[in-house]
Amino acid sequence: MVTFFAALVLLILGYIFYSKFIERVFAVDDQTPTPAYAQKDDIDFVPMSWWKGNLIQLLNIAGLGPIYGAVAGALYGPVAFIWIVIGCIFAGGVHDYFSGMMSMRHGGAQFPSLVGRYLGKHIKVFINGLSLVLMLLVAAAFTAGPAQLISQISPVSFITALVIIFAYYILATVLPVNRVIGRIYPFLGGILLFMAVAVAAALILSGKPMPNLTFSNLHPGELPIWPLLMVTISCGAISGFHCTQSPIIARTMKKETDGRRIFYGAMVIEGVIALIWAAAGMTFFNGTYGLQEALAAGGPSGVVNEISTSLLGTMGGVLAIFGVIILPITTGDTALRSSRMIVTDLFSKFFNMDGKVKILLITVPLAIPTFYMATIDYTFLWRYVGWTNQVVATVMLWTATMYLLKNYKFHWISGVPATFMTGVVSMYIFYAPEGLNMDYQISAIIGSCITVAVVVWYATQILKYRHQKQAASDFTAV
Known part of the structure; x- marks a missing residue:
């Protein structure tokens, strides 16, 4: 229990101190009007209060990610606590803050547009495709699970449930952001928080011993920590999906100083939620081996349902069902909305029709392949979300690094985690079963070579920019 509370305190301290340091490096300016006012269109660009932005951002980026991912990551033992804390403070919080604030500074630009501006057109083409694939995969995966549960607990068939969910998706994607998302999502975000806090309180009061970090139990089991843990627990540590969602809220910010509370704050809250569920998974089933048996028997949804129901009774069961159905849907719809926004940016030069007609014409073609993928096995889809997700996160960190370099700012705050994540994704694609499924040692060597090449480019x-800065300084002096 000492480890859990120490991790919780570190996350809070990370927000209080490190987020302020990040904000100082970025250099916020409340005198410049934000895109919510400068480009107000009453669809995507709509001013909203920071607390609404925080809860909406939390719901958009979280869903079931910090629950399912943390429960699966708990199989690695108490080392999961270390990754959540370090990843959230030094990687995820930085990633989310810069993705939101850079979007806001560039008129609410989508993630691929930022990549093109700071990493070049070729990387932009690649990331446009990868981002769309990621969001469609997330939307499909986060639809299949709820639809399956609805068909199990009601007379509604799986396909009928899918149709209902996608009808809502299209509605939420086409309507102005303050109509559905701005009104309902803060409330649903509050429920997500309440669910996590209630589980934590019940777990503490249950008397079950929470695992503490020791040299003997740091990582029980045979699963290799590197790089699997960093991909398994993404939401709660660092997740590339977040940078695709941040522009939604970046277009609603009233002032720049709200960014720290919205973006970095939502990431830390998600880290706390992941910490709670990782602790619950390890504690409730008396260790990683008991958790592994429970996951094999009922999957993540079964584990979450058993923990919630056993610890919180009937209310826990209701919350579990509500969460497994509602929370992924609220992430899926914003994934589709972000897809629509990216495609709109891509083809903005070719569309001169009415805004709502244009939105509908773009949304429907995106929904069709997503609907089809939702009929595929959920676990199959989720396997491919992991690596795609972390590649996007890595590219966003490098984008932030180049932004800081070009503006002669302290680039190490994003450059170091970008290097770390480059090592993760470079090895993972060669080692993972859904990748090339190569030998661990060979995968490590290839991944290390790729990482070294990227570090050389970084150097x-x-x-280059150090010389440019010096040349500019010499010219000014003359």
């Missing part, structure tokens, strides 16, 4: 960029 050349540092020297």
Whole structure:
């Protein structure tokens, strides 16, 4: 229990101190009007209060990610606590803050547009495709699960449930952001928080011993921590999906100083939620081996349902069902909305029709392949979300690094985690079963070579902008 509370305190301290340091490096300015006012269109660009933005951002980026991912990550033992804390403070919080604030500074630009501006057109083309694939995969995966549960607990068939969910998706994607998302999502975000806090309180009061970090139990089991843990627990530590969602809220910010509370704050809250569920998974089933048996028997939804019902009784069961159905849906619809926004940016030069007609014409073609993928096995889809998700996160961190370099700011705050995540994704694609399924040692060597090559490129960029800064300083002096 000492480890759990220590991790919780560190997350809070990370928000209080490190987020302020990040904000100072970015250099916020409340004198410049935000896109919510400068480009107000009453559809995507609509001013909203920071607390609404925080809860909506939390719901958009979280869903069941910090619950299912944390429960699966708990199989690695108490080392999961370390990754959640370090990943959230030094990688995820930085990633989310810069993805939101850079979007806001560039008129509410989508993630691929930022990539193109700071990493070049070729990377932009790649990331456009990868981002769309990621969001459609997330939307499909986060639809299949709820539809399956609805068909199990009601007379509604799986396909009928899918049709109902997608009808809502299209409605939520087409309507102005303050109509459905702005009114309902803060309330649903509050429920997500309440569910996590209630589970934590019940777990503490249950008297079950929470695992503490020791040299003997740091990582029980045979699963290799590197790089699997960093992909298994993404939501709660660092997740590329977040940078696709941040522009939605970046277009609603009233002032720049709200960014720290909205983006970094939502990431830390998600980290707390992941911490709670990782602790619950390890504690409730008396260790990682008991958790592994429970996951094999009922999957993540079965584990979440058993924990909630056993600890919280009938209310826990209701919350579990509500969460497994509602929370992923509220992530799926914003994934589709972000897809629509990216495609709109891509083809903005070719569309001159009415805004709502244009939105509908773009949304429907995106919904069709997503609907089809939702009929595929959920676990199959989720396997491919992980690596795609973390590649997007890595590219966003490098985008932030180049932004800081070009503006002669302290680039290490994003460059170090970008290097770390490059190592993760470079090895994972070669080692993972859904990748090339190669030998662990060979995968590690190839991944290390790729990472070294990227570090060399980073070093050349540092020297380039250092020389530019010196040349500019010499010219000014003359």
